[in-house]
Amino acid sequence: MELNDIHTILIIGPTISDKNVDLSTALYDTVDILHKLGYKTSIIVEDPTSLLSSGIFFDKTIVERVSGDNVLKFVQKYHPDAILPTVGDRNALGIVSSLNGKIGNTKILGPNYASSLATFKRDLFIKRLNRAKLPVINFISSDDEKEIYSFIRSIGFPIIARRRYSNRHSSGWTNINNLFELDNFMSLDDLEDTKIEIERSIRGFSEYSFTIVRDRFDNSSLIGTIEDIEPIGIHHLDSNLVSPAISLNDSKLQRLRNYSIKLARVFNIVGVCTVHFAYNHVTDESYITEFIPRLSEETKFLEYATSYPLATAVAELCVGFHLDKLQLDAGNFFNGATEPFVDHITSRFPQWKTPGQKYLGPSKTSNSSIIVNGFSLEEVLNKGALNDKFNNNFDRYEKLRKLDDDELFEKIIHPTNWMLDxxxxxxxxxxxxxxLSEITGINMPYLTALQNIIDNSLIIREGEIDGKNVERMVEMGVKGVGHSKLLLDSQDIVTRTVVKNKSAVSVANKDYSNRNYFVTSGISNELELTDRKKIVVRTPIITSKTDITIRQFVLFQLTKSIDQNGLEPIIVGREPWNAPLSMRKKIIEIDDPHMEMKSLKLIPNDNILNIIDLSKNLIDSGDDRLFQFSAQEIKNTGITSDISARVMVVTDGHDFLVPSVILRMKKNKHLYEVSSVNNFMTPEDYNDFSKLISGELEDEDQVAIYNFEFVRPNDRWLVSKKYRGMTNDIIRHELASSVHVIDTLVKLLLGNKIGNDLPLTKIFSNCDEDYLLTIDNKRYKLLDKAGMQKTIDELKQNNK
Known part of the structure; x- marks a missing residue:
C-alpha cells in the first residue's frame, strides 16, 4: 500500500507570513499521522512559533529562510527519501518547481514539478488545460503592439490588462471596455523589458472552488464546494463564502466536479487540489481560473465544514495509501472515497478592524473572518454578515437610510464591505x-434570502408574531439578532434554542464520531455529554491573525492538559475552532456566535469544575469557578532600557514558579531576544528576580498566570510592566520553556500546590537543551547551550 522506499521526509514549512496561521493544525495532523506510521520527519521553517505543538514529532528542525537553496543544502547533507510541500504556502510550490533535476533520487510527494510550476507560469497552465480540452481563459504576454491588438480582436471586449516588469513584479489589473480605453492604456510610458499581459475579462462571473483528493491509483473524491456570494472582481477572501455552493444545480455541479478531477489527472496531482472556477449563469460559460495543489485556508475551512480529516488524508495519500483505505490513527481505517454530504450550511464572513466602508476589488483588505453554521441561508446571514453584535449593522442601516436613490445606486455599482446592507x-x-442581480453579479438565492429577512424584520418590528410565521422566523436564525425580543418572549416550542450536531457523511467509519456542534433553534437537543467532570473554555470573537495563532496554540495546550488530567474539555466559541484530529474524540466544540450557551443550561452546573475565559469582557464575573486567561494590565511605569526581561510566572496564590525568562538586548540598532535565560542567569539574578516577584505578588491569593517586564536602566532590575493573565508572549514562553505553563495552570486550578520553601534553582527550573535566538522579531536561530552562552556573553560585553 505505502511507498516502500520512503522512510525519511523533509517537510517544507510555511514562511513567516501571517496568511499561513490556518495551516498550523493541518501541520500538526500531517506530522502526527506520519509519526504514527513510522516515518522520520524533518522540517525547514523560518519562524518556529508556527510549529505550535507539532515540534515534538520532528527528527530535525532547521530554522532557516525557507528557500530553494536551503532546501537543496538540506537534501545534499541529509539525503531525505522525499520532500512534502503540501503544508507550506505558495512559496513551497515555487521551491518544488525550482528543484527539478537537482535532488537526485529524492521524491517530491503531492504536487509534482509540473503542477507546482503551472501555479506560477500561466502559459504552461493554459497550454496543459487547452491540450486536455478543459475550459480556460487564453491570454497573451507580449511587447509587440500588433500581436496584442490582433489577440484582442480575436477575443473581443471587455478585457483586463497589466504590465509585467522584468523583475517579475507587475502592475494591478486594469479593466478595459472599449478601444478608446485600450489606446489610453497602451499610450502610457513603458519601462524597458516590460511586457503587457491581456486576457478576457470575467468580471461579474460567479466564483466557485472545488476541493478534491486523489491517490496515485487515479481514485478521486470531491470533499467540498465553496461559493463566493460576491462575484469575481472582488478578492476571494474579501467575499462572503458559503459551503456547500447553493446556486449550482446538480448538472452544473457535476460538470465542475468532472473538470476538477480531470485537472488533477492532467497534472498527476496526488493528495489535495482546490480548483477555482468562474461561471456565467446567463451564458452557461465556465472557466478554470486557478488551482492550488496543497493545503490552504480553503481546505481548513472545508475540513471544519465537512468534518473530513483532510490534512491526515492528504499525508497518507502522498505516501501511497489507497483513497478507500486510509487510517485515522495508524490502525483505525476509514473510507476516504466517501464524498461528504452535509446537512447544514457553513459560512465565512470577512471582518475589518475599522467600522467604516472599504471599497472591494482584486486586492485583499479584510483582517480576519467569522465562521458560522446554520440550516438556512437566512440563518447564516443573520448570524454572520448581518449580526449587529459583530458589524454595527444598525449604524449602517441608519446611514444608508439617509441616502437618496441615486446615492444608494452608486454604492450598488461600486461594491464595498457593506454590500449586503x-x-x-x-x-x-x-x-x-x-x-440588482444583474448589476452586482450576486445570484438570486442570496437576494431572495435577503428579501425574506426584510419581510420577517417587519413582522418582528410590528409585533405580528403568531403561529403562522414563528416557525419560519426561527428557521431564519432571528433569535439573538436585532428586534427579536418579542420572539424570545414567545412560548411557542419551536422558539427553543438548542444545540445540533454538525452532521456530515464524511468517512465510512462508525467509530469516527463528530463532536462538533452549533447553537441553533429547534425542538430536540443533540448535545451528548459523558459523566466526566468538565472544564468549559470560552473563546472570543477573533479580530486578527495574531489572535488566531495564539488561540490555536492555547486551545490545543489547554484541551490536551484538561484531558490528560482526567476531565472533559468543552470549547464554547464565538467562532469555531477545529481541533487536531487526535483530540477531536476528546473535545466537545460548540459554535455559539450569540453566546447563548450559558442561558441554555444544557451542561449540568454541578458537573463544571472550572470556566476558563479567553475573552476580555467577562459575562459572569461573580462565578468563583471563573478564571480569566486574557491579560489585564495592572502596572505600567513607562520605564525603558536597552536590556529587559519578559518573565512568565505561575502561582497557586501562595508560592510561585518562573518557568520562562526571555532576555532582550539591543546591539548595533538590532533587537536580540534569547529564550530560556533561566539556564544562564547568575545566583544574583535569581535572587533579584525572586524578590521583585514576591513583592508584586504579596497581596495576591488566587491561582493565576502573571507576565512581568523587568528593565535595567542603571545596573538594577526594576518592574516596568505587570499583567495578570495571558499576553501575546504565551507562545514564545511555551516554546521556549521545557516547563509547560498551561498544563501547570490546569493542575493548579484542580487544587494542586506548588510547594513552599523551594530553592531558587527549583523555582527557575528549566531543562531545555535547544535555545531560540530571535533577531528583530523576524529572524530566528536554534542554538545549543554552548552556542547560546557565547551569544549572551557577546551581547553583554557590548552593553557594558
Missing amino acids: VLLEAMRRKFEKPV
Whole structure:
C-alpha cells in the first residue's frame, strides 16, 4: 500500500507570513499521522512559533529562510527519501518547481514539478488545460503592439490588462471596455523589458472552488464546494463564502466536479487540489481560473465544514495509501472515497478592524473572518454578515437610510464591505431583484434570502408574531439578532434554542464520531455529554491573525492538559475552532456566535469544575469557578532600557514558579531576544528576580498566570510592566520553556500546590537543551547551550 522506499521526509514549512496561521493544525495532523506510521520527519521553517505543538514529532528542525537553496543544502547533507510541500504556502510550490533535476533520487510527494510550476507560469497552465480540452481563459504576454491588438480582436471586449516588469513584479489589473480605453492604456510610458499581459475579462462571473483528493491509483473524491456570494472582481477572501455552493444545480455541479478531477489527472496531482472556477449563469460559460495543489485556508475551512480529516488524508495519500483505505490513527481505517454530504450550511464572513466602508476589488483588505453554521441561508446571514453584535449593522442601516436613490445606486455599482446592507436597503425601497442581480453579479438565492429577512424584520418590528410565521422566523436564525425580543418572549416550542450536531457523511467509519456542534433553534437537543467532570473554555470573537495563532496554540495546550488530567474539555466559541484530529474524540466544540450557551443550561452546573475565559469582557464575573486567561494590565511605569526581561510566572496564590525568562538586548540598532535565560542567569539574578516577584505578588491569593517586564536602566532590575493573565508572549514562553505553563495552570486550578520553601534553582527550573535566538522579531536561530552562552556573553560585553 505505502511507498516502500520512503522512510525519511523533509517537510517544507510555511514562511513567516501571517496568511499561513490556518495551516498550523493541518501541520500538526500531517506530522502526527506520519509519526504514527513510522516515518522520520524533518522540517525547514523560518519562524518556529508556527510549529505550535507539532515540534515534538520532528527528527530535525532547521530554522532557516525557507528557500530553494536551503532546501537543496538540506537534501545534499541529509539525503531525505522525499520532500512534502503540501503544508507550506505558495512559496513551497515555487521551491518544488525550482528543484527539478537537482535532488537526485529524492521524491517530491503531492504536487509534482509540473503542477507546482503551472501555479506560477500561466502559459504552461493554459497550454496543459487547452491540450486536455478543459475550459480556460487564453491570454497573451507580449511587447509587440500588433500581436496584442490582433489577440484582442480575436477575443473581443471587455478585457483586463497589466504590465509585467522584468523583475517579475507587475502592475494591478486594469479593466478595459472599449478601444478608446485600450489606446489610453497602451499610450502610457513603458519601462524597458516590460511586457503587457491581456486576457478576457470575467468580471461579474460567479466564483466557485472545488476541493478534491486523489491517490496515485487515479481514485478521486470531491470533499467540498465553496461559493463566493460576491462575484469575481472582488478578492476571494474579501467575499462572503458559503459551503456547500447553493446556486449550482446538480448538472452544473457535476460538470465542475468532472473538470476538477480531470485537472488533477492532467497534472498527476496526488493528495489535495482546490480548483477555482468562474461561471456565467446567463451564458452557461465556465472557466478554470486557478488551482492550488496543497493545503490552504480553503481546505481548513472545508475540513471544519465537512468534518473530513483532510490534512491526515492528504499525508497518507502522498505516501501511497489507497483513497478507500486510509487510517485515522495508524490502525483505525476509514473510507476516504466517501464524498461528504452535509446537512447544514457553513459560512465565512470577512471582518475589518475599522467600522467604516472599504471599497472591494482584486486586492485583499479584510483582517480576519467569522465562521458560522446554520440550516438556512437566512440563518447564516443573520448570524454572520448581518449580526449587529459583530458589524454595527444598525449604524449602517441608519446611514444608508439617509441616502437618496441615486446615492444608494452608486454604492450598488461600486461594491464595498457593506454590500449586503446596501442590498437590504435597496430592496426595502422596492428595487427589483433581477436588476440588482444583474448589476452586482450576486445570484438570486442570496437576494431572495435577503428579501425574506426584510419581510420577517417587519413582522418582528410590528409585533405580528403568531403561529403562522414563528416557525419560519426561527428557521431564519432571528433569535439573538436585532428586534427579536418579542420572539424570545414567545412560548411557542419551536422558539427553543438548542444545540445540533454538525452532521456530515464524511468517512465510512462508525467509530469516527463528530463532536462538533452549533447553537441553533429547534425542538430536540443533540448535545451528548459523558459523566466526566468538565472544564468549559470560552473563546472570543477573533479580530486578527495574531489572535488566531495564539488561540490555536492555547486551545490545543489547554484541551490536551484538561484531558490528560482526567476531565472533559468543552470549547464554547464565538467562532469555531477545529481541533487536531487526535483530540477531536476528546473535545466537545460548540459554535455559539450569540453566546447563548450559558442561558441554555444544557451542561449540568454541578458537573463544571472550572470556566476558563479567553475573552476580555467577562459575562459572569461573580462565578468563583471563573478564571480569566486574557491579560489585564495592572502596572505600567513607562520605564525603558536597552536590556529587559519578559518573565512568565505561575502561582497557586501562595508560592510561585518562573518557568520562562526571555532576555532582550539591543546591539548595533538590532533587537536580540534569547529564550530560556533561566539556564544562564547568575545566583544574583535569581535572587533579584525572586524578590521583585514576591513583592508584586504579596497581596495576591488566587491561582493565576502573571507576565512581568523587568528593565535595567542603571545596573538594577526594576518592574516596568505587570499583567495578570495571558499576553501575546504565551507562545514564545511555551516554546521556549521545557516547563509547560498551561498544563501547570490546569493542575493548579484542580487544587494542586506548588510547594513552599523551594530553592531558587527549583523555582527557575528549566531543562531545555535547544535555545531560540530571535533577531528583530523576524529572524530566528536554534542554538545549543554552548552556542547560546557565547551569544549572551557577546551581547553583554557590548552593553557594558
